[in-house]
Every structure is written in C-alpha cells, then in structure tokens.
Amino acid sequence: MSKLANRGGGFLLASPDVDDVFTPEDFTEEQKMIAELTEDFVEGEVVPHEEQIERQDLNLTVQLLKKAGGLGLLAADVPEEYGGTDLDKISSTLITEKLVRGGSFALSHGAHVGIGSLPIILFGSEEQKQRYLPALASGEKLAAYCLTEASSGSDALGAKTTAVLSEDGKHYVMNGSKQFITNAGFADVFIVYAKIDGDKFTAFIVERDYPGVSTGPEEQKMGIKGSSTRPLILEDVPVPVDNVLGEIGRGHVIAFNILNIGRYKLAAGCLGSAKWAIRLAVDYAKQRKQFGKALAEFPLIRKKLADMAIRTFVMESMVYRTGGLMDASMSKLDKAAPDYSRKAAKAIEEYAIECSINKVFASEALDYAADEGVQIHGGYGYIQEYKIEQIYRDSRINRIFEGTNEINRLLIPAALLRKALKGELPLMDVTQQLQQELITYIPQMMMEEEPLARESAMIEAAKKIFLMVGGSAVEKYRFELEQEQEIVECLADVIIEVFAMESAVLRARKTMGRNGPDQAVNQAEMASVYVHEAFARIESRARTAILAMEEGDRQQVQISILKKLSRWAPLDAIGTKRRIASRILASGGYTT
Known part of the structure; x- marks a missing residue:
C-alpha cells in the first residue's frame, strides 16, 4: 500500500511508510551548502540594496541576477550539458526558500528560473536547448512567461493572441498582447502562448529584439514593487517556425505542467517568507515593552x-x-534517454494535486503569518520602515499567482477524479468498499503513552470522511459535480487538510524514530495541535457538504457516521501552545 500512497493523490487511499517521506531533517551536506550559499548571496549582495530594489531599479536587479548566475543560482534546473548544475528538486527548493529574504528580487529570480526557463528545459527541441539554455543558466539572457491576457486570466485557453504562418512558411506572424508579465521590463526571452489558425493553442519562444515586440508601462502594484510587471505587446512579430515550443496545438500541455511546478515553487517561497515573518515578530515582541514588560511575556502574543x-x-x-x-x-x-525531458515533465505532472495543495495551503498560511506579524507590531507594523509591512503587502499576490486559490480548489478534486477514471488510482473501488464498513465503524481508542498514535488514527478517520462525502458527491452529481462549486470547495479543503496533517505527523514520527521521543517534542506538539484543530475544520466542511447534498434518512445516516468518525479525546491546546511559544522565543525565531 505504501507504493499507492506515494502516487499522486494516493495519500488519500493509503498511508506511506515513514521512511519513504522526505523531511528537512534529511537534507544532505551538499543541500545544506547550497542553502548556505544562497543565504550568503542574499545577505551580502541583495539585502544591502533592498531599498533601491523596492524603488524598481531594474538595472540593479539585472546586475544581481547576473551575479546569481555566476554562482550557479540560475542553473539548478538546467541539465549539465547545457551549462547547468542539474540539481535535485530539494536543492532547487532550498534556493527558492532562501532567496525570499531578498524581497522583490526573489520574484524576479523565480520568474526567470521557473516559469521562464522550465518550458525550454522540459519541452524544448535539442536545437532550442543548445541555443537558449546556456545563456539562461549564466544570466547572459533573462526570461519571462507570457500567458495571461486582459480577457483571459484563469481561463488561459481563452487567449486571443494569434499566430499566422507567413506565405513563405518561414515565420509565424504574431499579434496580440499579454498582461501582468513579470520581468517584462528587462527579459530577453519570452515564452508566449498564441493560437494558430484561431484554435491551435501553441507555445512559442519570442526574443525581445524581434521586430514588433514592445512592452507597456510598469504596473503600479500593491506589493512586490521592486519587480517588473508590464504588458507585452506583439505587433506583426515574425517568429521563426523553429521557435515553436513543443507541438502545435499542444500549448496547454506546457502551460499546465509549468503551472504545476510554479505552484510548488511558490509554496517554497511562502515558506521562506513565513519564517522571516516569525523572526521579525519575535525580535519585536522581545524588544517592545508595554505596561512595564515585553510583549513576548503576554500570553496572547505568545499564542x-x-x-x-x-x-x-x-x-x-x-x-x-x-x-x-x-x-x-x-x-x-534515464537522463541520457532522448525522451528524458518528456518523461521528467510527466513525473512532475503526476503530483499536480500535491502542487495545488501546496500552493493553496502555503499562500494562505503566509497571509496568516504576515497578518499576525503586523498585529504583533501594532501601529509600527503599518509603517514602511518595518519590514513586516512589506511582507504583508507582498504576500497577498500569492493567492492569485499560478491560478487563483479558488481555481486550484476546483482543480484538486477534479484531478483526483480524472486519475480515478483513467485507472491511475483505485478511488471508486476503495470508496465502494468503505460504504459498508462505515455503517458498523467503531472509533479506535488510543493509549495516551503512544506518541502521535491518536493523531495518526484521526488522519485515517479524516480520509474516511473524505471518501464518504466525496463518494456521495460523485454518486449524486456524476459529471455535473464540477458545477457544484461550493461542494467541490468543501472536498478540496478536506483533501488539503488531510495532506497537511499527515505531512506534519509523518515528519514528527520520523524524527522520533531517528532521535527518540525526547528530541522530537516540539515537532510532535506542533503536529498534534494542528491535527486537532484541522480535524474540527474537516468535520465542519464535511457537514456542510452533506447537508447540501443529502436529504431525509440518508442525510441522517451520513451525519451519524460523521459524528462517529469525529469522536476523539480533546487536546489542551492552550498549554501545548504555551510550550511551543517558549521554544520559539528561546531560539529567537522559527524552530523545530
């Protein structure tokens, strides 16, 4: 069953072995060195110029990106044969996490190495890779990604930009405009989506110096002010036929795959920003005094x-x-195989559900951390002199980037159902088997001396809740389920909470198994609190869906089963959080 659990979406149907789960405690020395290199670069090269960057000094941003390229910080995802370092996903994730201390610079970096370069890395022809990747890896050329239009945001396939084959068959003549393009002010290479013959949605590589390429004025944004965000304007642009990226009419495959990895990397950036917000809040709470004592001494601040x-x-x-x-x-x-890039893209696509889950959870968790950070700072949190103000403004875009959280919530159950219908997950079989089991279900009683045993059992109960409610939703609405967006949202929230709870508990259990329970107390307590509080949200979302879907006896049966599945001994959250807060204050910031 552990193999099933490690498939995309499989965590809902089976539990993985603890040893199969990667955690930050598994970082190799090489990965730690990459993280340290990134931190040193940010602290030494970016932070001293953060005010200039926030004033949108794009020349400085370009200089810093080239310096990052010289250190290999633009090359993590580029294969070695094209001048890259071809690092593992954990290493490239660490770079993303650590760079966020650079504020808007991190977005410029992320747009270049992620959505800007990855389409060529994963879908480019051999000639395209040789022509573009070495320069993108070094920072000689910088990239941007152009999907959004004024009339098509979440509805990416509704793009109106056109590409018409020239009479001599050598170029596609491109017309249209793209909106909200990060790095547009200085990018040399643009990944542009357009429709051939009015309906073949296709990706192209467009260079800035092609005739007819221009950009509009910089957008005046709420946050991420130091980054460049402009419209890209395309007027009779001759794009060589060799610059078609991937297959004609298959641009959606590239767009959706790149969005998957973009969502994952966005979550890594949110993680780094949340840690930064905690450190700023702890520093301020220790220094600021009210009523004769530091804010850090007040229980509500510690909470x-x-x-x-x-x-x-x-x-x-x-x-x-x-x-x-x-x-x-x-x-x-096999990296040497000619179809490696295609298979690598498929390997990433396998975890599209998890990428969306990460994006939604992380963007909302960062918003929470930023908001509470401002609250701890009080009036000073509203003043630009204090960095928490910038984190607060910058964080808001993450719930819109890479597909809004509403769109991602709709995608999560839809992607799960699609995998089931394709035979990739035995979702229907497990759901049908569960229906009979639930009628006679008896909650497990966990001994208190078994660390996290109760929480592990609660996670299994949460999976049953999802399968019960999700199965009923599919049975009632079938292919019309996507129209019942409020119910789909409820299902998505349960799925997100299950993955969140399980990830935290598995990590704490792995640390306990490796170092002993005494060395994992903080992790275990944080996981335990989260599980108990998340379970209450799961019960609420499930109840909401059941009451909307069912009537009469069937409704009462499902509510009764939900009550049985939700019957667990409570946790002293106040006492547990007080201990967690004490450890945070002792360490000076986020600690595990």
Whole structure:
C-alpha cells in the first residue's frame, strides 16, 4: 500500500511508510551548502540594496541576477550539458526558500528560473536547448512567461493572441498582447502562448529584439514593487517556425505542467517568507515593552507566535515531502534517454494535486503569518520602515499567482477524479468498499503513552470522511459535480487538510524514530495541535457538504457516521501552545 500512497493523490487511499517521506531533517551536506550559499548571496549582495530594489531599479536587479548566475543560482534546473548544475528538486527548493529574504528580487529570480526557463528545459527541441539554455543558466539572457491576457486570466485557453504562418512558411506572424508579465521590463526571452489558425493553442519562444515586440508601462502594484510587471505587446512579430515550443496545438500541455511546478515553487517561497515573518515578530515582541514588560511575556502574543510557527511547520513538512516525491519519481528516469525531458515533465505532472495543495495551503498560511506579524507590531507594523509591512503587502499576490486559490480548489478534486477514471488510482473501488464498513465503524481508542498514535488514527478517520462525502458527491452529481462549486470547495479543503496533517505527523514520527521521543517534542506538539484543530475544520466542511447534498434518512445516516468518525479525546491546546511559544522565543525565531 505504501507504493499507492506515494502516487499522486494516493495519500488519500493509503498511508506511506515513514521512511519513504522526505523531511528537512534529511537534507544532505551538499543541500545544506547550497542553502548556505544562497543565504550568503542574499545577505551580502541583495539585502544591502533592498531599498533601491523596492524603488524598481531594474538595472540593479539585472546586475544581481547576473551575479546569481555566476554562482550557479540560475542553473539548478538546467541539465549539465547545457551549462547547468542539474540539481535535485530539494536543492532547487532550498534556493527558492532562501532567496525570499531578498524581497522583490526573489520574484524576479523565480520568474526567470521557473516559469521562464522550465518550458525550454522540459519541452524544448535539442536545437532550442543548445541555443537558449546556456545563456539562461549564466544570466547572459533573462526570461519571462507570457500567458495571461486582459480577457483571459484563469481561463488561459481563452487567449486571443494569434499566430499566422507567413506565405513563405518561414515565420509565424504574431499579434496580440499579454498582461501582468513579470520581468517584462528587462527579459530577453519570452515564452508566449498564441493560437494558430484561431484554435491551435501553441507555445512559442519570442526574443525581445524581434521586430514588433514592445512592452507597456510598469504596473503600479500593491506589493512586490521592486519587480517588473508590464504588458507585452506583439505587433506583426515574425517568429521563426523553429521557435515553436513543443507541438502545435499542444500549448496547454506546457502551460499546465509549468503551472504545476510554479505552484510548488511558490509554496517554497511562502515558506521562506513565513519564517522571516516569525523572526521579525519575535525580535519585536522581545524588544517592545508595554505596561512595564515585553510583549513576548503576554500570553496572547505568545499564542500568536505559536500559531504562526505551527502553520509554518506544517507548510515546511508539506513542501519538502512533495519535493521528495518528485525527486524519487525523477530519479528512476534515464537522463541520457532522448525522451528524458518528456518523461521528467510527466513525473512532475503526476503530483499536480500535491502542487495545488501546496500552493493553496502555503499562500494562505503566509497571509496568516504576515497578518499576525503586523498585529504583533501594532501601529509600527503599518509603517514602511518595518519590514513586516512589506511582507504583508507582498504576500497577498500569492493567492492569485499560478491560478487563483479558488481555481486550484476546483482543480484538486477534479484531478483526483480524472486519475480515478483513467485507472491511475483505485478511488471508486476503495470508496465502494468503505460504504459498508462505515455503517458498523467503531472509533479506535488510543493509549495516551503512544506518541502521535491518536493523531495518526484521526488522519485515517479524516480520509474516511473524505471518501464518504466525496463518494456521495460523485454518486449524486456524476459529471455535473464540477458545477457544484461550493461542494467541490468543501472536498478540496478536506483533501488539503488531510495532506497537511499527515505531512506534519509523518515528519514528527520520523524524527522520533531517528532521535527518540525526547528530541522530537516540539515537532510532535506542533503536529498534534494542528491535527486537532484541522480535524474540527474537516468535520465542519464535511457537514456542510452533506447537508447540501443529502436529504431525509440518508442525510441522517451520513451525519451519524460523521459524528462517529469525529469522536476523539480533546487536546489542551492552550498549554501545548504555551510550550511551543517558549521554544520559539528561546531560539529567537522559527524552530523545530
């Protein structure tokens, strides 16, 4: 069953072996060195210029990106034969996490190495890779990704940009405009999506110096002010036919795969920002005095710090668990094989559900941490002199980037159902088998001396809740389920919470098994609090869906089963959070 658990979405049907789950405690020395190199670069080269960057000094941003390229920080995902370092996903994730201390610079970096370069890495022809990747890896050329249009945001396939084959068959003449393009002010290479013959949605590599390429003025944004965000304007642009990326009419395959990895990397960036917010909040709470004592001595302030840390711990556990899954999948591939890139893209696509889960959870967890960080700072948190103000403004875009959280919530159950219908997951079989079991279900009684045994059992109960409610939803609505968006949202929230709970508990259990229970007390307590609080949210979302879907006796039966599945001994959350907060304050910031 552990093999099933390690498939995309399989965690809902089976539990993975603890040893199969990658955690931050598994970082190799090489991965730690890469993280340290990134931190040193940010602290030494970026932070001293953060005010200039925030004032949108794009020349400085370009200079810093080229310096990052000289250190190999643009080359993590580029294969060695094209000038890259071809690092594992965990290493590239660490680079993303550590760079966020650079504020808007991190977004410029992320757009270049992620959505800007990855389409060519994963879908480019051999000639395209040789022509573009060495320069992108070194920073000689910088990239941008152009999907959104004024009339098509979440509805990416509704793009109106056109590409018409020239009479001599040598070029596609491109017309249209793209909106909200990160790095547009200085990018040399643009990944642009357009429709050939009005309906063949296709990706192209467009260079800035092609005739007819221009950009509009910089957008005046709420946050991420130091990054460049402009419209890209395309007027009769001749794009060589050799610059078609991937297959004609298959641009959606590239777009959706790149969005998957973009969502995952966005979550890694949110993780780094949440840790930064905690550190700033702890520093301020220790220094600021009210009523004759430091803010850090007040229980409600300590509770806020504990809640910020708990969500960050869960986020960190989810992000690196997902990175480990992708690495494990890609490690089975032959890098020398001619179809390696295609198979690598498929390996990433396998975890599209987990990528969306990470994106939604992390963006909302960061918003929470940033908001509480401002609250701890009080009035000073509203002043630009204090960095928490910038984190608060910058964090808001993450719930919109890479597909809004609403779109991702709709995608999660839909992707799960699609995998089931394709025979990739035995979802229907497990659901049908469960229906009979639930009628006679008796909750397990866990002994208190078994660390996290109760929480592990609660996770299994949460999976049963999802299968019961999800099975009923599919049975009632079948292919019309996607129209019942409120119910789909409920299902997505349960799925997200299950992955979050399980990731935290598995990490804590792995640490306990390796170092003993005494060395994992903080992890175990953070996981335990999260499970108990998340379970209440799961019960609420499940009840909401049942009451909307069912009537009469069937409704009463499902509510009765839900009550049995939700019957667990409570946890002293106040006392536990006080202990967690004490450890945070003692360490000076986020700690596990």
